[in-house]
Amino acid sequence: MPTFLTYPGSDPELRRKFGLGGAAVIGDLIYLGGMALDLTTLTREAEAVTIADELRISFSGIRKTLELAGCTLADVVKVNCYLSDDQYRAEFREAFRETFAPGPYPKCLAIVAGLAGDCRVEIEVVAVKPSGARSTVNPAFFDSDQLGRSMGVVAGGLVFAEAAALDWKTGQRVPEAATVADETRICLDRLAAALEEAGGGFADLVKFNCYLTSDDDRAEFWAAFDERLAPGPCPPRLTQVTRVDGEARVVIDAVAMAPEAPNTAT
Incomplete structure (x- = not known):
């Protein structure tokens, strides 16, 4: 059976309103995601001014959730990133490299898709527990x-x-x-x-x-x-x-x- 984790500080009732879970842990693998979306207004968080800001905020929630499973960003093995416009790709790639430097780096696919609110970045990740x-x-x-x-x-x-x-x-x-x-x-x-x-x-x-x-x-x-x-x-x-x-x-x-x-x- 999978185990589900939600990072501290999140509002479970508000997340449940939109059918949002936390992370799913299956064996050594952890599936989760993140974005800089304010669920009370369904708009991008005010601090997410640049793409780098938005990526940092997205990974902040991911990082907190991974900590509950005894993991860090160093345990992320696969990332799917969804951008609202192709013009953000170069800035995203640079911010992504800085996030995971000095490596080892995860696999990362970045494609353009429609996102909630006025968000420009949404992240989906797979991580592996240190024991794996x-x-x-x-x-x-x-x-x-x-x-x-x-x-x-x-x-x-x-x-x-x-x-x-x-x-x-x-x-x-x-x-x-x-x-x-x-x-x-x-x-x-x-x-x-x-x-x-x-x-x-x-x-x-x-x-x-x-x-x-x-x-x-x-x-x-x-x-x-x-x-x-x-x-x-x-x-x-x-x-x-x-x-x-x-x-x-x-x-x-x-x-x-x-x-x-x-x-x-x-």
Whole structure:
């Protein structure tokens, strides 16, 4: 059975009014989120002037909740960040890097979505208790220290990994990603490299969330994706249209079972 935690100082009745819980603890894994939303006014908290302020406030609640489970931000392994506008991406990335410096960094996916009130940032995280194993997965093409995040993390018996066909230093698509089909294959090749570094492969995959920047690319993406994973089995897959990093038209976010991972670095 999961255990649920709510950080001290929060109003349980007010949270219940909006169907909001705290953190769910399942085995070594902790699932929780945060945002700088004043539930009494349903507007952004007054102190959240900049994106960095808003991120700091969001992680303040997350930090307090993690403390109840004996954890800190250093135990966060996966972050999904939702921005209300793509213009906030650069400021968010810098603030995120500072939040987790000097590492090890969690995996972090940032996409554009509609948020409550006038908030610009919402955070969803997975953390692992200190008693659980945790290691990062960063193939040679992914500079975790420069980017302030990891391509993948192994924790709680799972691998959380993300792939895009980008030159991460410039945010530009790699030259080989001429078509959406090419880009999809490169994403999956990079994902395969991350899973191999974690000691596994496509056979260990259990779930995909895939993000495109145009609905017109969906059919080409599907065909290339299915061809690369043939003959299967193909795990559950969600495909949405949104804004993603740099010039990417395709981003693949995956979860896999974690075998022994002798090549990962803690």
